[in-house]
Amino acid sequence: MINQKSQSSDIRRVAVVGSGLAGLSAARLLTQQGTSVTLFEKSRGPGGRLAAKRVTGGSADVGAQYFTIRSPEFSRFLHEYAGEAAFAAWEARFGYQQPDGRWQAFPEEPRYVGTPRMTAISRALASGLEIQAETRIAELARTDTQWTLTDTAGQPYGPFDAVIITAPPAQARDLLADSTLPDLAQQLNGPVSAILPCWAVAAYYETPPTDTFEGMRPNHDILYWVANNSSKPGRDDKGQWWVLHATPQWSADNEHTPAEEVMGSMVAAFQELTGAQHAPVETVSHRWLYARSADSDRPGCLWFPDDGIGLAGDWLAGGRVEGAFDSARSLINAMNRV
Ligand SMILES: Cc1cc2nc3c(=O)[nH]c(=O)nc-3n(C[C@H](O)[C@H](O)[C@H](O)COP(=O)(O)OP(=O)(O)OC[C@H]3O[C@@H](n4cnc5c(N)ncnc54)[C@H](O)[C@@H]3O)c2cc1C
The missing domain is CATH 3.50.50.60 (FAD/NAD(P)-binding domain)
Incomplete structure (x- = not known):
């Protein structure tokens, strides 16, 4: 209790x-x-x-990507009311890019996701x-x-x-x-006035577009975060669904840009970031007007x-x-x- x-x-x-x-x-x-x-x-x-969007072969988390369980109260709450089957640790490689372009690993900390999708918890x-x-x-x-x-x-x-x-x-x-x-x-x-918007895109690749990190925070004008959704526990995709989140500034500047155009720009930025030679075979998007709060x-x-x-x-x-x-x-x- x-x-x-x-x-x-x-x-x-x-x-x-x-x-x-x-x-x-x-x-x-x-x-x-x-x-x-x-x-x-x-x-x-x-x-x-x-939030998760239904996509071919399963679903992609277009909102929260993972969460921490730092307090014992949150841990007890989740175990008691969501249950063990609804979430699991996402054991993956996470990196962020410094202003000089070099990549560094995220600090070690357990990160959790809903299984088989974020909405399993809710x-x-x-x-x-x-x-x-x-x-x-x-x-x-x-x-x-x-x-x-x-x-x-x-x-x-x-x-x-x-x-x-x-x-x-x-x-x-x-x-x-x-x-x-x-x-x-x-x-x-x-x-x-402290709430920031976010354009989210999920893109399906039949073969892996990159093999460096499963979750990345690039130092980029368009991309704020990219992650291999299929690497999360409980997902069972044949290929890889990647989730791309745009920076708050780019999302605000493109609030009224048509979704097709947004998907094109974000996927192009992702290909440039990873050096992927092939295009995704399916894309979906979601616009968050209220995504995260600035500090x-x-x-x-x-x-x-x-x-x-x-x-x-x-x-x-x-x-x-x-x-x-x-x-x-x-x-x-x-x-x-x-
Ligand atoms: C793109 C994105 C990436 C994120 N990444 C992370 C992450 O990696 N890690 C992390 O910890 N957090 C992340 N977050 C933040 C995280 O999702 C939120 O902090 C958390 O889910 C907020 O929960 P909440 O209950 O406060 O608000 P919400 O989840 O926004 O719930 C509010 C609810 O109120 C409903 N509502 C609003 N107005 C009305 C009304 N008038 N009548 C009835 N219903 C109404 C809405 O439909 C909504 O369901 C991310 C969020 C986004 C959007």
Whole structure:
């Protein structure tokens, strides 16, 4: 058990907006305490930026590439709620390129991935939770001490004693502003401007395009990260799916460039980087408007007890997958202190 402490008796029903790792973690921790939780997710399924695209022969992780398990709490949480089958260590060679062009190995640290795809973790964590998928929450309204949520189709949900918002900061700010909570919305102006976009491309090669590292961070104007997705545990591809992520600057400059053109530029940059002589036989792309946060403050979470509103997400705890869990845990702890 992660946290045995029982929650404030006033909070019995909680709405969680967003079912990425932060939302799923918050829901799991609350449910374990006996609190009734409903998750609302605008997409078809849970996971958020733990994302995989279906491709020929399997899937490719177009969002988070791997994650760390540095804290014992995250380790216990994953083992207890996701289960051993949902993730494994990615034992591979990782290198980054210095400004002078030389390559250096990443520091030694265990790196983990979902098996057979990143979304295996969110799928396992979501099991048994009440999730309203394909439901984008447009507004929160307070009546006395309780909240009603309304989706974009005008459907109301509630009442709830508290609301946890785990959307990325721009979407969280819009939701707060549209719910006549301008003071709370204003607090997100800084984090909104720190969010960086990312164009992601997955490219399938029938024969290996390179054999140096499985994961690379080049010093490059276009490419921020490239990885052999097929080298991750549990993947069973005949050839190799490579995932390419563009730099934040290039992604911002090409926000409105057609996907075909983006794929052409990124694949050409990858071929130039690796010296690969042959072209991929299949490519897919995904544009992330909100991928990662630039370095910023790490308050852990935001909890407004008078309003019964909490915010959690990677952007409040250093970005990244483990930060999303840390943020959810710190929010539930803050709610328990009420
Ligand atoms: C390209 C890319 C590469 C990355 N690489 C790594 C990596 O290698 N290692 C690492 O640790 N991290 C990486 N990250 C970051 C990692 O994916 C995130 O830190 C983490 O997944 C964030 O989880 P979260 O729950 O905070 O947010 P999210 O996963 O974004 O979840 C938020 C959820 O809220 C939903 N939502 C938003 N608004 C509404 C609404 N109004 N109503 C209902 N639902 C709503 C969204 O659909 C989404 O599912 C990467 C991210 C990207 C995009």
